[in-house]
Amino acid sequence: MTAMSRKRPAILDKQWWSRYGASLRFAFYCLLHPFDGYWDLTHEKRGSMAAANTIMFFVLLTRILTLEFTNFQFMSVNWEYVNVFQECLSLLLPLIVFVTANWCWTTLFDGKGTFKDIYVGMCYSILPYPLIQLPLILLSNVITTEEGAFYYVFAALSLIWAVYLIVIAMMEIHDYSVGKTFLFTIMSLFGMLIIIFLLLLFLSLISDAISYFVSLYREIVFRLF
Amino acid sequence: MRTKGMRRIAALLLTAALLLLSTTAFAADGLQTRYTYTYDYWFDIRESPDAYRVKTVLNSTMLGLDKPMRSPQGMFVSGDYIYICDTGNNRLLEVKHENSEYKLVRVIDTVIGGTPENFSTPQDVFVDKAGNIYVCDTNNNRVVMMDKDCNFIKSYEKPTDETFDQNLSFLPSKLVVDVSGRVFALCKNVNKGLIKYEADGEFTGYIGANKVKFDMIDYIWKLFSTKEQRSKQESFVPTEYDNIYMDKKGFIYAVTATFAVEELLSDTANPIRKLNAIGNDILVKSNVRQPPIGELDWAEDADINGPSRLIDITVLDNETYVALDRVRGRLFGYDTRGIMFWAFGGSGNSDGYFLNAVAIDHMGNDLMVLDSIECSVTIFTPTEYCNLIYTANDQYLRGEYDASADTWREVLKLNGNYDQAFIGVGRSLLRQEKYGEAMEYFRYPRDWKNYGEAFRLYRKEWVEQNIGWIFALVAAAMVVPLVVGKVKKIKAEVNKS
Structure with missing residues (x-):
């Protein structure tokens, strides 16, 4: 069977589609039953990379739709200075860096999750964001600032829920205790800083090296000709 | 041949644009036009x-x-x-x-x-x-x-x-x-x-x-500074x-x-x-x-x-x-x-x-x-x-809202970038109870305060006009499941017997 599915492209494979649908639906189960859900997600292989990417896509889409269609009473966006790709990256990069940092720590301290597991868990955990923010766009257009409390409460809720799910997901995926989860969540945040620092250092060194060779070339050219 | 011509046109356009840019920033006498x-x-x-x-x-x-x-x-x-x-x-x-x-x-x-x-x-x-x-x-x-x-x-x-x-x-x-x-x-x-x-x-x-303002940070700072330092510092002097x-x-x-x-x-x-x-x-x-x-x-x-x-x-x-x-x-x-x-x-x-x-x-x-x-x-x-x-x-201050809106529209003809004119037209429209139009005028300068006010009234008006439909929908939403449930129940009973 595996040989068959490997030959046939996934898009034509009925089984693949049903599995994809099931894994996507499973994300909704995880929202309300996080302890149970995230355990099954990796240990019972009920999640999938494709579903995770789909959720990620909806998160990015929601972010851009929020910028464009939220009523200006609640969000003032100066489109002159908005770069859509930058907006997407500003969500994606921290997530990827967090996943990397988390993976780095947890592989050393007997976490059970692989890099892929962590990524899938993360993506499943941020489902509340599109789920709440998309209806909020509509809501923002039918209320005034005086009733803005509704808007802000729900907007905050979407983030708090997501953070809560992320913590639970990390706990279940790595089979950690509560204390260890919190410790490694904080360690991951610290790890993010180290990764960013190393990246910046690397980039600046590379750019220095390049500029050195460029100036060397110029020097030679100016002396010889 | 054709691409060459296109390129030339593009180059010409570019130079023209550059020229325009440079002339809009400064007038001929070198003074800024931004007066x-x-x-x-x-x-x-x-x-x-x-x-x-x-x-x-x-x-x-x-x-x-x-x-x-x-x-x-x-x-x-x-x-x-x-x-x-x-x-x-x-x-x-x-x-x-x-x-x-x-x-x-x-x-x-x-x-x-x-x-x-x-x-x-x-x-x-x-x-x-x-x-x-x-x-x-x-x-x-x-x-x-x-x-x-x-x-x-x-x-x-x-x-x-x-x-x-x-x-x-x-x-x-x-x-x-x-x-x-x-x-x-x-x-x-x-x-x-x-x-x-x-x-x-x-x-x-x-x-x-x-009013003399008391600043906690300044106070703590002064506690730890020596007399000479304190004398050098500015005292709490009102302006x-x-x-x-x-x-x-x-x-x-x-x-x-x-x-x-x-x-x-x-x-x-x-x-x-x-x-x-x-x-x-x-x-x-x-x-x-x-x-x-x-x-x-x-x-x-x-x-x-x-x-x-x-x-x-x-x-x-x-x-x-x-x-x-x-x-x-x-x-x-x-x-x-x-x-x-x-x-x-x-x-x-x-x-x-x-x-x-x-x-x-x-x-x-x-x-x-x-x-x-x-x-x-x-x-x-x-x-x-x-x-x-x-x-x-x-x-506007005299209460002639119609006339005020017309005058603000005249201003808008002279200066389309003028937020106050938009708000002016909007405020007059708001007073004339034309809420939907007023909202449009408040949207451009992002005057969310007035927009909120106009929108609240607009929404109220809309709800009042469509109250029949809203009630009908709400009633339908409540009644239909009830009826469906009843029908299902009866069907089940019929099937049982």
Whole structure:
């Protein structure tokens, strides 16, 4: 069977589609039953990379739709200075860096999750964001600032829920205790800083090296000709 | 061949665009074209048609003075007369506006019967309705009052009250007089506010003192610093005012340029204040993001940077107030709600630009600005554009909302970037209960306060109009599941039996 599915492209494979649908639906189960859900997600292989990417896509889409269609009473966006790709990256990069940092720590301290597991868990955990923010766009257009409390409460809720799910997901995926989860969540945040620092250092060194060779070339050219 | 032609066209277009760009930034004479401007919601500068044009510039030659002016500091306009304090020459100049000409009437340099009879660096002048002239005779340590023929009436001297530090010399620099003859004077080195004299010349205290602010961080800092350090630090000194103006209703408008930049950013500096009879600041600031502080774009990389230092203020008869910025030589006009109408001016030598603007006043809607280095009075007259703004504002205040909306639309034709015009049309539409249209006008300048108001009413109206449908839908949503459930139940029972 595996040989068959490997030959046939996934898009034509009925089984693949049903599995994809099931894994996507499973994300909704995880929202309300996080302890149970995230355990099954990796240990019972009920999640999938494709579903995770789909959720990620909806998160990015929601972010851009929020910028464009939220009523200006609640969000003032100066489109002159908005770069859509930058907006997407500003969500994606921290997530990827967090996943990397988390993976780095947890592989050393007997976490059970692989890099892929962590990524899938993360993506499943941020489902509340599109789920709440998309209806909020509509809501923002039918209320005034005086009733803005509704808007802000729900907007905050979407983030708090997501953070809560992320913590639970990390706990279940790595089979950690509560204390260890919190410790490694904080360690991951610290790890993010180290990764960013190393990246910046690397980039600046590379750019220095390049500029050195460029100036060397110029020097030679100016002396010889 | 074809691509070559295309490329050539593209290159031509590019050069044309570049040329256009370079010419819009600077006019042919190298001066910036940005003379009059407003701010949009994002604090970006929007060029605007000129609100005021230079009508004429009065200087010593034009006035026919045998001895040219020397660093004049104060100016006052009463009716058709302009009084200029020619501080450096210890005299006053009285100029009359007649048949659209400005002519020197007389030079006042003596107080007949006063002790002493001459002035010593007079810094400000005030003329009341009866024609009595009050002069801040700074270095003679007095405010002198004389009648219109310069006969000495009385002088207001240094208060003997113990609230006035007797070691300080009494240096009155600016003054206003209210309708009942009370004198309010600003003194150098006095930070308790304005010194107030009753009409009979008796000192009766101070008004408008700054509240002394207590800063916890400063206090802790002082606990740990040595005596020498403490003495070097600035003590908690309330700010002094730089200039005052009394409007038609008797409110004193004051400006101050002594503040910390952080205070300005957190909008606690209040460089423009409107003082009531007991000295409280009652200036309305309806736009919290862009309060009336003068320049908002501080241009950190430019030669002239930092916040505005307002040096004088005047209030037109329609309650528009115009503040003068010493740093940039710019004028900022605000409406009664503290929202900027326009800003114009600049630093320089040509007409309409200033080297050291020190005083501003108005005659009708004409504005006059005194420059102490150029020794000239620049007289500005409002353009059609500015007059339309004033008319629209007046019409709104009088309750003529239809007319006001039409006038604001005229303004929009002249300046499509003008947020206030959009808000003006919107406000009138709101009063006319055209909520949907009003919303559109509030949306563009992002006036969410008014938009919220319009939207709330629009929504109410909409709900009232469609209440039948809404009820029907809600009822359907409640009844249909019930019916469906019942039907299913019956079906199940039928099937069972």
